[in-house]
Amino acid sequence: MKFLHCADLHLGCPKGKERMNAFRRMMKFCEDQEIALLLIAGDLFDSPDPDENTIQQVFSVFSENPRLCVLIAAGNHDPFMKDSVYDRALPDNVYVFPGTWSCVEIAELHVRVWGQSFTAQTAEPFALPTKKVKPKEGFADLGLLHGEVTNTSQYRAIPKEMIRQSGLVYLALGHIHERSDILRAGTTLYAQAGCLQGMGFDEIGEKGAYLGELDGNRNLAMSFVMLSDSQTVERTLNITGCKHLTDIYRKYEQQIGDVRPNRLKLTLMGETLLQNPDALEMLLSKYTGGFLLEDETTPPRALSAGEDTLKGAFIRQMEEMIADKERQGLSAKVEKAALQYGLMAFSGEVNTDADS
Ligand SMILES: [Mn+2]
Numbered sequence: 574m575k576f577l578h579c580a581d582l583h584l585g586c587p588k589g590k591e592r593m594n595a596f597r598r599m600m601k602f603c604e605d606q607e608i609a610l611l612l613i614a615g616d617l618f619d620s621p622d623p624d625e626n627t628i629q630q631v632f633s634v635f636s637e638n639p640r641l642c643v644l645i646a647a648g649n650h651d652p653f654m655k656d657s658v659y660d661r662a663l664p665d666n667v668y669v670f671p672g673t674w675s676c677v678e679i680a681e682l683h684v685r686v687w688g689q690s691f692t693a694q695t696a697e698p699f700a701l702p703t704k705k706v707k708p709k710e711g712f713a714d715l716g717l718l719h720g721e722v723t724n725t726s727q728y729r730a731i732p733k734e735m736i737r738q739s740g741l742v743y744l745a746l747g748h749i750h751e752r753s754d755i756l757r758a759g760t761t762l763y764a765q766a767g768c769l770q771g772m773g774f775d776e777i778g779e780k781g782a783y784l785g786e787l788d789g790n791r792n793l794a795m796s797f798v799m800l801s802d803s804q805t806v807e808r809t810l811n812i813t814g815c816k817h818l819t820d821i822y823r824k825y826e827q828q829i830g831d832v833r834p835n836r837l838k839l840t841l842m843g844e845t846l847l848q849n850p851d852a853l854e855m856l857l858s859k860y861t862g863g864f865l866l867e868d869e870t871t872p873p874r875a876l877s878a879g880e881d882t883l884k885g886a887f888i889r890q891m892e893e894m895i896a897d898k899e900r901q902g903l904s905a906k907v908e909k910a911a912l913q914y915g916l917m918a919f920s921g922e923v924n925t926d927a928d929s
Contacts, residue, residue, distance in 0.1 A: 579782035580614035580747025581768035585623030595770035614747025615648025615719025621657035636664040647690035648719035688717035696729035716744035803834040813843030836863035844873040
């Protein structure tokens with residue numbers, strides 16, 4: 574029996590076209606791979622009342638594959654409450670868990686799936702019912718929850734001890750947009766699937782879902798499936814020795830190049846005088862689907878720092894001021910800029926209206 578575990582699709586969010594594309598790609602994957610069970614670990618929608626067009630698209634795609642069982646544990650973004658997106662007639666193959674830990678038994682798949690929805694924007698820590706449920710002969714128990722594996726969180730803390738005691742074969746989790754590895758507590762495997770499609774610069778790398786294959790002896794094999802449209806990639810570029818924007822531009826073209834449709838988080842390193850980051854951003858953004866520049870360059874630790882010249886004395890004094898500020902835990906941003914401009918002035922690259 575094959576199942577797919579996804580989470581945090583955030584459909585219906587502003588500029589959410591890529592997220593909808595990833596959702597459609599995932600549903601196509603389910604059909605092509607004859608997945609029997611789709612576990613959605615919360616935040617399918619970005620809000621409890623997304624626009625009607627989004628709702629219709631999502632539910633009609635579910636209906637198009639009636640053999641697929643779709644189980645949803647609502648999350649903090651799309652809690653299951655009165656008049657929310659889930660408080661309506663749903664397609665026959667879709668089930669949303671209530672706010673209490675309970676199970677659905679799917680006889681033809683020989684599984685029971687346990688789950689619990691958010692019913693508000695926050696949720697109490699997860700606790701198993703005191704009366705322990707007995708395993709059922711011939712059935713594997715799976716779990717589905719939105720929350721974080723920790724002891725304290727307003728977004729349903731899930732203590733590891735609870736997972737260990739759960740008796741589940743696998744617990745499918747959502748909420749954390751960065752996926753976890755397949756982890757273990759006792760005999761239970763568990764994982765955060767991560768979001769299906771990243772959008773921001775804090776959602777780095779390949780996104781997708783976990784594919785599970787369960788055999789008749791409750792042996793489980795899990796693997797990751799990449800399903801996202803574009804991704805955010807991180808790169809660094811050392812621009813030591815680059816004097817002008819065109820030098821940086823050329824170096825970028827040689828070492829990184831076109832990353833579209835991906836978004837790029839570019840960190841500039843090295844010793845240089847980066848004069849106009851905005852212009853650089855404009856030059857390079859044509860090669861990316863979105864651009865974030867982090868400047869971690871340092872002013873050239875001028876070879877002339879040891880010189881017995883006016884320039885040498887200036888550098889030593891500025892470096893002392895910077896070190897002094899940093900010792901006090903203060904920002905030395907102004908002093909660093911002063912050092913940059915001073916060095917530029919020494920090399921004749923700046924005139925008196927440099928700060929305009
Ligand atoms: Mn969430």
